Amino acid sequence: xxxxxxxxxxxxxxxxxxxxxxxxxxxxxxxxxxxxxxxxxxxxxxxxxxxxxxxxxxxxxxxxxxxxxxxxxxxxxxxxxxxxxxxxxxxxxxxxxxxxxxxxxxxxxxxxxxxxxxxxxxxxxxxxxxxxxxxxxxxxxxxxxxxxxxxxxxxxxxxxxxxxxxxxxxxxxxxxxxxxxxxxxxxxxx
Numbered sequence: 001x002x003x004x005x006x007x008x009x010x011x012x013x014x015x016x017x018x019x020x021x022x023x024x025x026x027x028x029x030x031x032x033x034x035x036x037x038x039x040x041x042x043x044x045x046x047x048x049x050x051x052x053x054x055x056x057x058x059x060x061x062x063x064x065x066x067x068x069x070x071x072x073x074x075x076x077x078x079x080x081x082x083x084x085x086x087x088x089x090x091x092x093x094x095x096x097x098x099x100x101x102x103x104x105x106x107x108x109x110x111x112x113x114x115x116x117x118x119x120x121x122x123x124x125x126x127x128x129x130x131x132x133x134x135x136x137x138x139x140x141x142x143x144x145x146x147x148x149x150x151x152x153x154x155x156x157x158x159x160x161x162x163x164x165x166x167x168x169x170x171x172x173x174x175x176x177x178x179x180x181x182x183x184x185x186x187x188x189x190x
Contacts, residue, residue, distance in 0.1 A: 001135075002130075003126065003130035003132045003135040003136055003139060004135040004136075004138055004139040004142075005139065006126065006130075006139065007122075007123070007126045007130075007135065007136045007137075007138075007139025007140045007142075007143060008139040008140070008142045008143040008146070009143065010122055010126065010140075010143065011119045011122055011123070011139070011140040011143030011144055011147075012142075012143035012144075012146045012147050013143075014118050014119050014122055014143075015119055015143065015144055015146075015147035015148065016147055018117065018118065018119065018147075019113060019117070019174070019178060020110060020113045020114060020117060020119070020144075020148065021147055021148055021151045022151075022174055023109065023110060023113050024037070024041060024110075024148040024151040024152050024155065025151045025152070025154065025155035026155065027040075027102075027105075027106055027109070027110075027152070027155070028151070028152040028153070028154070028155025029155045031102045031105075033102045034152050034153055036102040036103040036106065037102060037103075037106050037152050038145075038148075038149055038152055039103060039106075040102070040103045040104075040105070040106025040107045040110060041106060041110050041144065041145070041148050041149075041152070042141065042145060043103075043107050044106065044107045044108075044110035044111040044114065045110070045114070045140070045141045045144045045145070046137065046141055047107075047111060048110075048111050048114040048115070048120060049114075049119075049120065049123045049136075049137045049140045049141060049144075050133075050137050052120045052121075052123040052124050052127070069182055069183065069185065070183065073179045073180070073181075073182035073183035074179070074183075077176055077179035077180070077183075080172040080173070080174075080176035080179060081172070084169070084172045119140065119143075119144065122140070123136060123137070123140045126139075126140065
């Protein structure tokens, strides 16, 4: 029980104010369908955290740290640019999009956003510490859900009050700042 509770607490605290929490808020504001977004976050987290130890070990052996910094920083800046591209789907079409489209989008973007994230790194460290992969993955997944489900629910409620263009602009700015911080070698907790 200790590995589960520790993993839940560490990841829930680490996720507060994290870029993936911002992503959860943005997805909720954009698609206005909390159920498939929450399910997508859950599935992406399970897949990501289950593979975190093996993938993290492989990447650190394959890519030198100075190149990893450039790869991650460039990815954040690319995400910021992508957020500024206007949607090609009008508001009415976005409302009628099937649940599978929102679900699949959430799984893919959330899984990618978690790559190299502090919660993924925490999962690797916790699994190494406790040698109980099932308890750690369950705990880190519950921690992610504790932090992100409220963000999704708030984002869906705020979507009716906030213009999507402004949400995208703020999210793009945050991702750009994170990208520049990573490229500069500054951590700021990212």
